[in-house]
Amino acid sequence: MPGSSNEFNWTYRLPATIEEIVKDKELLAAVAEISKIKPAPRKKNVGA
Incomplete structure (x- = not known):
């Protein structure tokens, strides 16, 4: 999602x-x- 929603995005x-x-x-x-x-970042363990 862009930072603004005007037509220039x-x-x-x-x-x-x-x-x-x-x-x-x-x-x-x-x-x-x-x-x-550069490997993909590790997923964060949100539920722990």
């Missing part, structure tokens, strides 16, 4: 659709390599 569009992005094997491989640099 919604002006940028990705150059490809989600369907095109998930089919791009080279892009997916690059994202996988980048994600190895």
Whole structure:
């Protein structure tokens, strides 16, 4: 959710659709390599 709701928050569009992005094997491989640099944060145990 953006910090404000005016029209300027919604002006940028990705150059490809989600369907095109998930089919791009080279892009997916690059994202996988980048994600190895810093692992995802651990989930906090909220209920404990």
